[in-house]
Amino acid sequence: MSFTLGGDTLVRRTVHPSGVRILTESMPGARSATLGYWVTVGSRDEQPTETGAAGSLGSTHFLEHLLFKGTSQRNALEIAQSFDAVGGEHNAMTAKEFTCYYAKVRDTDLSMASSVIADMVTGSLIDPHEFDTEREVILEELAMAEDDPGDVASERLFSAVLGDHPLGRPIGGDRETIAGATREGVWQHYRERYSPSTLVISAAGAVNHDALVAEVTSSLDAAASDWSNWSMDAVAAPTPRRSVPPASVQRAEAIAEIERPGAQINLMLGVNGLVAGDDRRFAMNILNIVLGGGMSSRLFQEIREKRGLAYSTYSFSSAYSDAGLFGLYAGCAPDKAGQVTGLLRDEFSRLANDGITDDELRRALGQLAGSSALALEDSDTRMSRLARSEMGLGVFYDLDESLRRLAEVTVDDVQSLAQDLASREFSAVVVGDLSESKAGLSIRSALEVSR
């Protein structure tokens, strides 16, 4: 399985015969490191319930929580204490196409971090009592997200735009799937999905590649001894990348209205965006910055600075292996929701109709160059970039190479992309107090007029 290194970097990559991949980026002078164990399974890999069979929706996130709850070597408290006692950051995230367990620690604690995470990933017990307790914690996590109108809008936008494509589902499942999840179902998900072939380990900062390879190999060996599919001696190939063609996506909803009390209306518009491997991703970076990527962006200037209609407004782009989402956001007063919806649509159309200026292109390049340089001072950004390159395109670009690609983008490239996106069926999601203010009516009318 090939992996291309672009540019002159301190990146190294080793594929262990078991299928485990290990990537490191040494940062000269660093006194700390960030380490991630990434598993190539995300919420999109779950199965909905079918007649006669339990589904696995929500299992990936449920499992992520359970991996903190104890192994044969360490109970939950001991896992927490390992990292707290050295002041490390330690957490995990479940996404649509991967799950990641990570820690940021001082250089002297990297070996500890590596063994503890190895133990969690390979040797979790999934104790039935802990399972039931953790179910309640996850239900509270879902309840917290339900109380956040921005989270509610964002989840719904994915399902509205991507319809019944697996990427359209919420990452954490919902109350019903979590309430119905069984210990056996999650255990099976764990045993089937977690194996040396699906594991990518990345580290950046004060890290020595050869030492880390030896360290994780021995940690995984020790931790995994009683797990047949975790034999580090068996020879296996890494799980192939998700190199799927763009999916045919069917929009589920043109307008989704979620009525709830609140001082603001949360508005989102979105279309099916670019897939991760699309050559136009560099043009997308520019487009996103010009339209809604900072205080000088068009959305911020038109909606907030000139008209005072919103405190927060921006655009965003999420790309996955076979689908994506490009969206616009604003939070505003209910009686301004129609006007703001119209402005979001108009700015998007104006970009497609009139393109961007040379000045905007130049500033966007400067913004990406500067913000990337600042972001790459943190080992966590570099750690994450390594694993995403490995699991995604199989191509690693360093900063210079990325900037070279960005510099090739023309104003015409950006306008063509905007025209393509603007021609796609869009969805609008509206969360807030719709009835009292007639916001729903004015939004629907703004959407009609803009079309």
Add this chain to the structure above:
Amino acid sequence: MSFTLGGDTLVRRTVHPSGVRILTESMPGARSATLGYWVTVGSRDEQPTETGAAGSLGSTHFLEHLLFKGTSQRNALEIAQSFDAVGGEHNAMTAKEFTCYYAKVRDTDLSMASSVIADMVTGSLIDPHEFDTEREVILEELAMAEDDPGDVASERLFSAVLGDHPLGRPIGGDRETIAGATREGVWQHYRERYSPSTLVISAAGAVNHDALVAEVTSSLDAAASDWSNWSMDAVAAPTPRRSVPPASVQRAEAIAEIERPGAQINLMLGVNGLVAGDDRRFAMNILNIVLGGGMSSRLFQEIREKRGLAYSTYSFSSAYSDAGLFGLYAGCAPDKAGQVTGLLRDEFSRLANDGITDDELRRALGQLAGSSALALEDSDTRMSRLARSEMGLGVFYDLDESLRRLAEVTVDDVQSLAQDLASREFSAVVVGDLSESKAGLSIRSALEVSR
């Protein structure tokens, strides 16, 4: 005005004859820097409305917004473009005892950042039309916070615990004070409060002290030429530190119930805490970590790990010059709110009654040592630490010195502090769906039983 440097650091401090203070910390090898212009005025310095006179509540935060809206040299778009074009982070924050305008940029952009912020701080026009537009933006910012139950609980806890002390007021004012604010009132606040004597400039990272001093002096001179109270030629002393004795604080509410729909109840308990200069602040750091400062903390273990009652639970400590707040938080299901309230109270009491163990003390020290070392890798943390030392105690401790002080804390110190805090009148704030679930009743009953 004295300032004590503890430990062997790369910190330097210059007091300009005008009263402007400039502090820098050079970080060898850094390629970027964070720069902050701090003004020693916060929401506590505002005046409530009195009969016959307009108050200034909310003016500090309103002013902070307006400083982004243009000077005689740059309009709002040009200010935004200055930072966006180089990918810098650029923002501001208004707090109870200060206001800060800051930027994180690559080393080559530090001079630009310094001039633009100098221009904003000294030469803003406060255009009447921009004033009216920005009022709408701030009302949306307040509306957004209103829709966040955690923000609502936190604001209310301050007023419940600190009563009519100026620190008990919300930082941003409220809808009424913002709706009633006048351009002349905010202009007056600006002219009276912003002067060389109240300005502290701090920078960390790739920064040369002498060069920065020359740079900001010339920026301030150039930017401030038409402002009589910004003469950099006049000689003035820095504004004295707020070295006030602890205030006598009168709790306003024992229980504040804020009824609103929601999947969770947001619970907060709080007492008047330590003032910033209290010698027991090092013991407070330990206490806060042991009780609610991480995944291995008592609150996290008891409420989340053992019982699955909450996703998020923690303790926190905020210290100001003459009052403070120590608080406990949990978000939980309405039908568990009584039980969780009891657990928060019980864990607090148990700490006061039984103290902490040697093991807990040792781990807390390790946690503080590690997390501080990681935090100090960022120039923004160092920049902020410098200015806070200057405006606060007038004593700068580097990491080694801080850790030496922490290492002197004993388990008895922590228990004595816990006993003191537990003996203070506490306030409970409850935000959520209280009526339907009888959560209010069960919380009130839990508070009675625990007392």
